[in-house]
Amino acid sequence: MDLFSDPEIYKIEAFNCMKALSEMKVAVLAGGPGSEREVSLASAKGVVGALEGKVGEVVLVDVREHDFDLPEGTDIGFNVIHGTFGEDGSLQAVMEKKGVPYTGAREASSRVAFDKILSKDRFLAAGVSTPASETVILEGDEASPGSVGIPCVVKPPREGSSVGVHLVHNEEEWGAAIEDAANFSKDVLVEQLITGKELTVGILGDEVFPIVHIQPRSGFYDISNKYPWMTGEGGTDYFCPAELPEDITRQVQEEALKAHRSLGIEVYSRVDVLLRADDSKPFVLEVNTIPGMTESSLLPKAAAAAGIDYATLCLKIIKLSFNFG
16 A cells, blocks of 8 residues: 555554554754755755644754754654755764664765765766866865866865855966865865756656756856845746756756766755756766755755655655665
């Protein structure tokens, strides 16, 4: 019998327990100590609302430090802490030490997916189409774009939501980008600059969702265009399903799934892809293991286009997460 046609039937074999959804206590883990705290709290508000009445009890836990307490009797933590701590394997390690199940990717795959340099290595080994790149170590004033050259994209390797990302078109922009990147790490990923359509592909289990076309109103999809409600500037239009030829749609989805699998990601993710303007070739940029989860976020948009409403998406994430305990 399908879980969602009869929510009273809910067997969690991985943790040797039998419990109905109506009896489960879900702690929504939100906030975190990183730069994406406000975005995480917005995601949490949506998830809490979606789960109310669908599970026995749902509690918002505002995580401010690595050492945090869970409500007594928590059956599973629903992780919506984006970026540092929530997405880099740290929270996953804490939850495993506590012996409490949690949603999303496990510790090892989270660490690899969050590190753009490690991800790039996995993409190349699996034959995923991805922009050429080079890792640059920042030592004094000697940093150069290496074999990638200019134009290029400079990315701190272990930050989320395009924090510290710069598009570089000349030497002056290179200097400014490197100066900013040094605030985040001593190594940076310098990537080939590809112009074209910005796309993202949601994946849940083995299901690949319809593609979302992301169209910033100016510049690229940086933090101001992602979250204009938070920054007070920018803005983006979204189109789902993206208006693409069937063969291009298939290629983009295939590359996204290949990237997701190359990192060993469990449960779900959202894969960012650039579709090159001159030949419609897809290039995978990165894989997000804890994507935004407000009702208007991209993963819920894609799920809705696939016929999965927001509440059901949250319940499916819970169900699949137990299978990887």
